[in-house]
Amino acid sequence: MQLRLFSWLFVLVAAFFALKAGAQDDAQRAKDALIVRTLLRLPGVDLSQKPEAKAALLRYLEGEKGTEKYLEIVEKFALRETKDELLRLAVEQSEGTLGVKAAGLLVKFQENELLAKTIADPDPTKGAKLVAALGLLSDKKTNDLLSPLVTDEQKPLAIRSAAVTALGRNAPGQRWLLATVEQGKLPADLKFAAANALLSSADEAVKSAAGKHLSLPATAGGQPLPPIAELVKRMGDAARGKELYATTGTCAKCHKVKGEGKEVGPDLSEIGSKLSKEALYLSILDPSAGVSFNYETWAVRTLDGTVLSGVLVSQTDEAIELKTAEAIVHKLARDDIDQMKKQAISLMPADIQKLLKAQDLVDIVEYLTTLKKPGPD
Ligand code: HEC
Structure with missing residues (x-):
């Protein structure tokens, strides 16, 4: 009985301190908000001499993640400390205004190393999303970052293709792409992306010059596909x-x-x-x-010379299971496999x-x- 009383007492005391801490948090937040409001009104604030004000801004921003206001404050005070959050937004909302703005701030802050590192991430979808966000900025400043990706055949196709689409979104980027095509330097696996970008150009000269080298594939009935x-x-x-x-x-x-x-x-x-x-x-x-991640095509050759290609649905030390384009699952013993290679092309x-x-x-x-x-x- 006494023990029960003690534990109740303990709960009460803990709750009291939690509330008090909460109240302190609220007070801190209100104070920070006031500082932020004041700073926003002042012209030409130099935060390098005001570490407390900067700390208040950064604390305040923690509660504003993923909002327009967050980006506005980061931009106004050039808060480079937020770069990881900007990157997260740029990747996760690569097709939305916030993500594209976040990517723009990373460019403005010249975070080229961080951008390059993300583009080289082992998961190419992450890099491709960042490239897409950079493209939607339609800012020619990003071209120097994006154009080397196009011809770097070491890079995954997802990244190179996203770079072509991105370059296609501004006029100097289009001209660069066109020159690459005319010089015969465009890798063959980027033809669709390049045709799609250049044949929809608002610049008639670019469009007709591109048309001499590139075309979009034909649809049923032989009509060429319109650009996306x-x-x-x-x-x-x-x-x-x-x-x-x-x-x-x-x-x-x-x-x-x-x-x-x-x-x-x-x-x-x-x-x-x-x-x-x-x-x-x-x-x-x-x-x-x-x-898509996990849907890469594998080509497997067995010791008796059979070649199968499909998506890997399971693998153990003893065997693998491969699902072909016909949705047939083949179980193959590792001992019977001569060679296994991931393909650059989709099973679709x-x-x-x-x-x-x-x-x-x-x-x-x-x-x-x-x-x-x-x-x-
Ligand atoms: C022979 C099998 C096959 C056929 C037929 C096929 N697909 Fe696919 N599709 C795939 C595979 C495998 C993937 C995953 C690999 C990739 O992303 O390319 C995929 C990916 C996709 C994706 C991307 C999904 C994602 O989560 O990102 C879409 C969208 C899609 N297919 C739509 C279609 C549509 C629409 C059709 C019919 C016009 C179609 N597919 C016909 C096999 C097929």
């Missing part, structure tokens, strides 16, 4: 898209949506929350440019647009955008 910049502007019919997805498009042969279809590639039940329209078109039309066919007319594709993408994560409402 044009496709995203068209209206689609989601109901028709749903039907095409399961029939002519052959998508259901490899993707599950809400439990239906085979699962060779990623489940698409919530793809509309993950990818923008533009990114959806890119995934469909140039699948190798952005192979690169010429799927041949099965579809441009409008069919627009309808399928419209359908995919309706596949959203269940919202809080």
